[in-house]
Amino acid sequence: MLNQVQRRMLMRRVLQAIPVLILATFSVFMLLKMLPGDVAITLAGENATQERIEEIRTLYGLDRPLLVQYGDWVWGAVQGDLSKSLLSGEAVSDTLARVFPNTLFIVAYAILLAVLAGVPLGVLAASRAGGWADKLVMVFSSVGVALPNFWLAMIFVGAFALNRQWFPATGFTPASEDFGAAVWQATLPAVALAASGMAEVARQLRSSLVEVLESQHFRTLHAKGLSPRAILWKHGLRNVSVNLLTVISLLVNRTLAATVVVEVVFAIPGIGATIVDATLRRDFPVVQGVVLAMVVTVIVVNLIADMLYSVLDPRIAQR
Amino acid sequence: MKDMAPDSPLLRVEGLGIGFGARRGRIALRITEGVSFDIARGERVGLVGESGCGKTITGLSLMRLLPGNARIEGRILLDGEDLAKASPPRMRKIRGKRIAMIFQEPMSALDPVFTIGAQIGEALTLHETVTRAECRERVVEMLAAVGIPAPEKRHDEYPHQLSGGMRQRAMIAMALICKPELIVADEPTTALDVTIQAQIMDLLRDLSERTGTALLFITHDLGVVAETCTRMITMYAGQVVEDAPVDAALTRPRHPYTSGLLRSLPQLNRARGEFAFIAGRVPSPAAMPAGCRFRSRCELAGPGCEAPQTLERVEEGRLARCHRAPDLDLPGAVA
Ligand SMILES: Nc1ncnc2c1ncn2[C@@H]1O[C@H](COP(=O)(O)OP(=O)(O)OP(=O)(O)O)[C@@H](O)[C@H]1O
Ligand SMILES: [Mg+2]
Numbered sequence: 001m002l003n004q005v006q007r008r009m010l011m012r013r014v015l016q017a018i019p020v021l022i023l024a025t026f027s028v029f030m031l032l033k034m035l036p037g038d039v040a041i042t043l044a045g046e047n048a049t050q051e052r053i054e055e056i057r058t059l060y061g062l063d064r065p066l067l068v069q070y071g072d073w074v075w076g077a078v079q080g081d082l083s084k085s086l087l088s089g090e091a092v093s094d095t096l097a098r099v100f101p102n103t104l105f106i107v108a109y110a111i112l113l114a115v116l117a118g119v120p121l122g123v124l125a126a127s128r129a130g131g132w133a134d135k136l137v138m139v140f141s142s143v144g145v146a147l148p149n150f151w152l153a154m155i156f157v158g159a160f161a162l163n164r165q166w167f168p169a170t171g172f173t174p175a176s177e178d179f180g181a182a183v184w185q186a187t188l189p190a191v192a193l194a195a196s197g198m199a200e201v202a203r204q205l206r207s208s209l210v211e212v213l214e215s216q217h218f219r220t221l222h223a224k225g226l227s228p229r230a231i232l233w234k235h236g237l238r239n240v241s242v243n244l245l246t247v248i249s250l251l252v253n254r255t256l257a258a259t260v261v262v263e264v265v266f267a268i269p270g271i272g273a274t275i276v277d278a279t280l281r282r283d284f285p286v287v288q289g290v291v292l293a294m295v296v297t298v299i300v301v302n303l304i305a306d307m308l309y310s311v312l313d314p315r316i317a318q319r
Numbered sequence: 320m321k322d323m324a325p326d327s328p329l330l331r332v333e334g335l336g337i338g339f340g341a342r343r344g345r346i347a348l349r350i351t352e353g354v355s356f357d358i359a360r361g362e363r364v365g366l367v368g369e370s371g372c373g374k375t376i377t378g379l380s381l382m383r384l385l386p387g388n389a390r391i392e393g394r395i396l397l398d399g400e401d402l403a404k405a406s407p408p409r410m411r412k413i414r415g416k417r418i419a420m421i422f423q424e425p426m427s428a429l430d431p432v433f434t435i436g437a438q439i440g441e442a443l444t445l446h447e448t449v450t451r452a453e454c455r456e457r458v459v460e461m462l463a464a465v466g467i468p469a470p471e472k473r474h475d476e477y478p479h480q481l482s483g484g485m486r487q488r489a490m491i492a493m494a495l496i497c498k499p500e501l502i503v504a505d506e507p508t509t510a511l512d513v514t515i516q517a518q519i520m521d522l523l524r525d526l527s528e529r530t531g532t533a534l535l536f537i538t539h540d541l542g543v544v545a546e547t548c549t550r551m552i553t554m555y556a557g558q559v560v561e562d563a564p565v566d567a568a569l570t571r572p573r574h575p576y577t578s579g580l581l582r583s584l585p586q587l588n589r590a591r592g593e594f595a596f597i598a599g600r601v602p603s604p605a606a607m608p609a610g611c612r613f614r615s616r617c618e619l620a621g622p623g624c625e626a627p628q629t630l631e632r633v634e635e636g637r638l639a640r641c642h643r644a645p646d647l648d649l650p651g652a653v654a
Binding site: 227 | 412420
């Protein structure tokens with residue numbers, strides 16, 4: 001399926017990903033160690049003596065130099081062992097397998113909503129460039145881009161879950177257990193996450209469409225006798241699909257980060273709640289595992305986007 | 320067809336005025352005024368004139384492809400039907416089907432993300448009911464007819480994989496695929512190499528002769544008009560100043576501007592060893608003089624030229640916009 005060029009690109013991208021992964025996990029590790037207190041204090045319990053805390057530190061290897069601790073973690077990770085939670089003892093890979101699908105579900109749902117709403121809005125604005133519909137969409141999306149996701153999430157919980165109980169305020173059923181329930185429960189968080197994405201998609205799509213509609217080959221399309229609608233939806237969208245793909249892949253990265261806080265607002269057991277909880281309790285293997293999973297996701301999404309570029313634009317495939 | 324005499328022209332343009340920036344129904348900037356001409360079935364007409372005289376917008380107006388801020392007045396009769404008043408859906412039935420257009424820049428006139436075959440086939444399926452297989456077959460046939468080698472392979476290639484000349488051939492194939500009655504070609508060869516230019520012009524003339532498609536050929540190149548066209552229309556500052564059979568126009572022009580254009584052509588006058596340029600500048604559309612628009616640059620200007628000039632019959636089949644035309648004996652080109 002992949003040609004020679006694509007295969008070489010894939011190899012290069014995988015190699016490039018290694019320093020990114022090391023840098024990301026290393027800086028997260030160091031930042032975590034800069035926080036006051038460590039997991040030993042939590043584990044030792046209230047009123048524990050200093051000796052007891054030290055004993056626990058030694059037990060978990062927390063008294064070793066930082067680089068050794070990090071190196072130890074990397075060595076395990078390379079062999080596929082993300083080690084265990086210092087607090088619960090659950091293997092980090094098990095934790096990820098439990099919570100990460102929930103996050104991915106919400107992110108995918110949010111991206112879907114952002115695209116399904118953003119594309120028609122962008123096309124509408126571009127087809128009426130300068131008109132009132134265009135201005136309305138642009139004002140609306142300026143607001144959408146500026147609104148913080150978590151703030152929207154809080155408003156939604158108040159308005160549609162607590163006040164008018166249309167949606168559940170908290171909790172989540174994994175999609176693998178009950179897809180319908182998962183969709184239902186993920187709707188409010190996904191809408192909160194999708195608002196800025198939709199605005200971004202609409203804005204970017206509008207500006208690239210307006211530009212491409214001015215180009216010479218669109219006059220040829222009119223000269224053929226094509227209707228404005230066919231020109232806009234068939235040729236217009238196809239011509240800006242590369243721009244759209246860029247917007248969407250950036251959106252995936254951003255939504256993945258934004259979901260952390262939104263999950264906390266809705267008390268959804270995803271990586272957001274997990275990383276916040278683990279950070280507060282200085283459970284560094286869990287934090288490292290979550291960061292690793294997020295970075296890998298971002299890298300994979302960007303790689304897929306890069307592969308798709310050459311499918312969408314034949315001129316890129318040539319190079 | 321309408322109740323028209325069989326020898327009525329395919330296209331009759333009457334008093335076509337094009338302007339931009341209309342406010343409250345009034346045109347703010349008039350570019351062309353009172354443009355009238357006929358094109359008979361199968362006829363090849365050259366439209367010449369200096370840059371900015373309104374050739375392109377006249378060509379675009381025939382298909383109602385002008386930008387949104389443009390306004391037109393007058394009549395554009397295709398077989399008696401006034402296109403100036405046709406609804407947008409009606410125009411879409413005419414564009415590509417009865418009148419087709421070839422643009423100047425083959426590099427940018429094709430959609431870069433669709434294959435050549437898909438773009439040509441799109442024009443065909445839009446105006447005719449064909450199956451996928453028929454569509455492909457007709458497009459490949461057409462590609463072969465415009466001289467594209469390996470048409471089966473080219474059908475599935477993208478514009479960037481073709482040379483400029485091949486792309487212009489593909490454009491011509493797209494224009495011809497629905498067998499239109501008129502093709503408007505706006506400087507179709509300007510962006511191409513000289514050798515390719517001649518090939519493309521030969522192809523256009525050849526196809527027009529074979530299929531009986533009329534051609535409105537917009538150009539600066541009077542040499543190409545001489546070789547390709549049967550009639551030549553000269554425009555100056557938004558007006559038609561001369562309309563004549565091509566040989567007559569080139570050897571015995573009846574308007575001082577046409578004569579000036581011919582004398583400023585190096586390739587047509589090489590034998591004579593002289594070439595003059597027309598002194599002065601075209602008046603700006605915003606400040607058109609009331610009388611003859613060419614007066615300020617005309618060596619022969621005199622009494623009577625300050626009055627507005629009308630396009631008058633000078634002799635059988637010849638029109639000129641100059642009150643002195645019947646008495647003038649102007650130098651043309653030795654072709
Ligand atoms: N969209 C527009 N708005 C305002 N003026 C315009 C517009 N398009 C063209 N014009 C003006 O109309 C005039 C005629 O333009 P046109 O392109 O028809 O000239 P042309 O004879 O084709 O010239 P060339 O030989 O350079 O192609 C020019 O003065 C140009 O500035
Ligand atoms: Mg032009």
